[in-house]
Amino acid sequence: xxxxxxxxxxxxxxxxxxxxxxxxxxxxxxxxxxxxxxxxxxxxxxxxxxxxxxxxxxxxxxxxxxxxxxxxxxxxxxxxxxxxxxxxxxxx
Amino acid sequence: xxxxxxxxxxxxxxxxxxxxxxxxxxxxxxxxxxxxxxxxxxxxxxxxxxxxxxxxxxxxxxxxxxxxxxxxxxxxxxxxxxxxxxxxxxxxxxxxxxxxxxxxxxxxxxxxxxxxxxxxxxxxxxxxxxxxxxxxxxxxxxxxxxxxxxxxxxxxxxxxxxxxxxxxxxxxxxxxxxxxxxxxxxxxxxxxxxxxxxxxxxxxxxxxxxxxxxxxxxxxxxxxxxxxxxxxxxxxxxxxxxxxxxxxxxxxxxxxxxxxxxxxxxxxxxxxxxxxxxxxxxxxxxxxxxxxxxxxxxxxxxxxxxxxxxxxxxxxxxxxxxxxxxxxxxxxxxxxxxxxxxxxxxxxxxxxxxxxxxxxxxxxxxxxxxxxxxxxxxxxx
Numbered sequence: 001x002x003x004x005x006x007x008x009x010x011x012x013x014x015x016x017x018x019x020x021x022x023x024x025x026x027x028x029x030x031x032x033x034x035x036x037x038x039x040x041x042x043x044x045x046x047x048x049x050x051x052x053x054x055x056x057x058x059x060x061x062x063x064x065x066x067x068x069x070x071x072x073x074x075x076x077x078x079x080x081x082x083x084x085x086x087x088x089x090x091x092x
Numbered sequence: 093x094x095x096x097x098x099x100x101x102x103x104x105x106x107x108x109x110x111x112x113x114x115x116x117x118x119x120x121x122x123x124x125x126x127x128x129x130x131x132x133x134x135x136x137x138x139x140x141x142x143x144x145x146x147x148x149x150x151x152x153x154x155x156x157x158x159x160x161x162x163x164x165x166x167x168x169x170x171x172x173x174x175x176x177x178x179x180x181x182x183x184x185x186x187x188x189x190x191x192x193x194x195x196x197x198x199x200x201x202x203x204x205x206x207x208x209x210x211x212x213x214x215x216x217x218x219x220x221x222x223x224x225x226x227x228x229x230x231x232x233x234x235x236x237x238x239x240x241x242x243x244x245x246x247x248x249x250x251x252x253x254x255x256x257x258x259x260x261x262x263x264x265x266x267x268x269x270x271x272x273x274x275x276x277x278x279x280x281x282x283x284x285x286x287x288x289x290x291x292x293x294x295x296x297x298x299x300x301x302x303x304x305x306x307x308x309x310x311x312x313x314x315x316x317x318x319x320x321x322x323x324x325x326x327x328x329x330x331x332x333x334x335x336x337x338x339x340x341x342x343x344x345x346x347x348x349x350x351x352x353x354x355x356x357x358x359x360x361x362x363x364x365x366x367x368x369x370x371x372x373x374x375x376x377x378x379x380x381x382x383x384x385x386x387x388x389x390x391x392x393x394x395x396x397x398x399x400x401x402x403x404x405x406x407x408x409x410x411x412x413x414x415x416x417x418x419x420x421x422x423x424x425x426x427x428x429x430x431x432x433x434x435x436x437x438x439x440x441x442x443x444x445x446x447x448x449x450x451x452x453x454x455x456x457x458x459x460x461x462x463x464x465x466x467x468x469x470x471x472x473x
Contacts, residue, residue, distance in 0.1 A: 007248045011412045039415060053270035058329045066332050084318070084329060086268040087247035088224045089133070089285065 001075050003033050004082045012039040026057065026064055027071035029081055044083070058082040093119040094148065100192065104146055112308045118146060122192075124305045127151035127214040129202055129230055131182040133290030134220035134244045134297065136168035141298040143186040143193045147305075150186060151214055153198040154178045165287035202226055204349035207233035216304055218242040218297050224271040225352035231256060231264035232349055235339045242300045244293040249286050251293035251319040254312045254331060255300050257340065261313035266334035271356045289321050370441045372456040378428060379466050388426045393440045394459075398432060402471040404462050406430050411440050418447060426451040432473075434458045 003019045010017060019036060023029035034041040044055055051057065051071075057064040059073060060080055067073045075081070096104070096118060107113040113121075126147050128135050131154040142150055158166075158173045158181055166178075173181040183195045198210055202221075207229055211217060217239050219230045227245070234241035234257040241256040243264060257263045296317065303309045316329045339346045358368075365372050381388060382405070391414075392399060392406030399408045409417050411431070421427060427449060431437040434456050441454045455461075463470040 007250045011416070052272075054268050054272040056267065056329075061327075061329050063330060063332060066330075082327075082329070084252075084316070086224070086272060087245045087250065087252060088227055088271075089222045089246040089290075 001029055001077055001079045001081060003029060004080060006083055006085055008085055008087065009040060009043060009083060012043065013037045022077075023075060025071065026059060026067075026073050026075060026081065029075060030057070030071075054086045056084045058084060094122045095119075096122065097192075100146070103190075103192075107145070113306060117306045117308070120305050120307075121146045121302070122148040124216070125149035125151065125214045126216045126218060126301055126305075127153065127211065128218045128220055129153045129226070130220035130222065131166075131168060131178045132156075132162065132220060132222060133165040133246065133285070133287075134294040135182070135218075136166045137291045137294035138218055138220055138244075138298045138301075139182060139186055140168055140189065141295060142301060143190045143195075145298075145302055146190065147193060147301075149194045149196060149214075151196040151198060151210070152179055152182055153200065153202050153210065154182070155199055155201050165285065165290050167291070202229060204229060204352065207349060208237055211237045211239055214239060216240050216242060216301050218301055219244065220294065220297070225356045225358065227264065228271065228355060229349065229352045232339050232346060235263050236347075236349070240304055242297045242304070244290075244297040246285055246289050246293055248284055249289060249320060249322040251289050251296075251321070253293055253296045253300070253317045253319070254315060255304065256313075258311075258313050260333075262331045262333040263337060263340045265339050266337045267316065267331050269334070269337075273357050286321055289319070292319055292321060367438060367454070368442055370438060370445065371453045372434075373428065373453045374456055375462045375465050378455055378462075388428050389422050391421060391427055391429050391437075391440070392431070393429060393436055394431050398473070401473045402459060402463070404430070404459055404467075404470060411436050414440055414443065415447075421449070423449060426453065428453050428455055430455040430458055432458045433460050 001021060003021060005013050005017055019033055021029050021032040023032050044052060046052055064070055104118050107118050108115055124147050126142055128139050131152050139150060156178050158169045158176050158178055160174060162169060163171060168185050169181045179197045179199050183197055186193055186195050200206060211233050217230060217234050219227060219241055221227055221230060231241055240258045243256050244253045300312055303311055314331050316331050318327045335341050338344060390406040392403060392408045393411040393414060395410050427444060429437040429441045434454060437458060438454045441452045444452045459470060460472060463472050
């Protein structure tokens, strides 16, 4: 499946905007992603392993939080997983 | 409903022949009161189109003045407006475009103390702000006062748009319950933004405002529209109402406006000379240490083009590369972090502290202060 990496997080993927991984579930795909790009891990997960509240993961156009099986949801090779962080714009 | 004058009938002729607008729709637009928070990148196109479309009352909230770096995207302001209040500059353009529009200027920073009072005179609120605390404030104030929040946000080449806080729909907190900790997500000032992008997103917001007023079409309620200007790809994601949402859920815990700076982890100065736990040093103190030959690591986190304009002896690691280049930053010495004005360096100092660096200080005022107080030969930009 394809994981789409948003602009703010591309500094941790050497500029790459997507990654193709072979995984059975959403959790497996994210594990694969953070194995390839370890710097991403702390931006996606809290220390205890829970997903950060300002990053949303979408399987195709569905918010993972509202899928019945959440991270354990099975994925197909044709699926797209998108990481959508909150952005505010503007001036510091 | 307000009547349309003969002048208005000719001005809005292309609206009037649209079955979805017609005379009745145009009258709705004339009766409508829309508040735009921010008259910058998003607010510029948003306000210009709303004025052109014949919105009766346009409220503007801003406290800033026009700066040269705004002009690359904030098209409501012109070169001649440099240094003027954005409110005055924007109001002038709107009235010139459409004299029948009533423009109300709110010259203030939107705060928890004034938001509900300002919002109460409007039907729809458009969020053209540029920071997390104000976005959560706009959202919560919209939910509490029952006004739709037409949301747009941008970063570099990517934008987001949605409509929050309608009666049935989700709110911004349903999508993002919490803001990112300070320093983790760069702002446009640090990350840059393609000038056209707020144009695209602001026009999407204007479209949603008009549709809400007309009651036509499918609004972005429950959908997050994602714009990637670099790939020119539009995608949309579903946004569900979170039953557990602290602001709009059934068991809401937020029933009045809170301290949004604190909510976003932007603490007040904890003690004199310290900000968010990071000691602040003055340029005079740095000069003293430099002259005394004290041991410290001077880290400059600006961009290479800025370093080319002027530098004061720091080791250049642009802020976005810091996390990937921690190996180059020694842990056995005090780290003095410096940028242009002291904002970016503060965030990086906090980031380094979070990475286990024990002695990190921020150079207050950055290279600009150095140029002001120590060496006028250092070029300002």
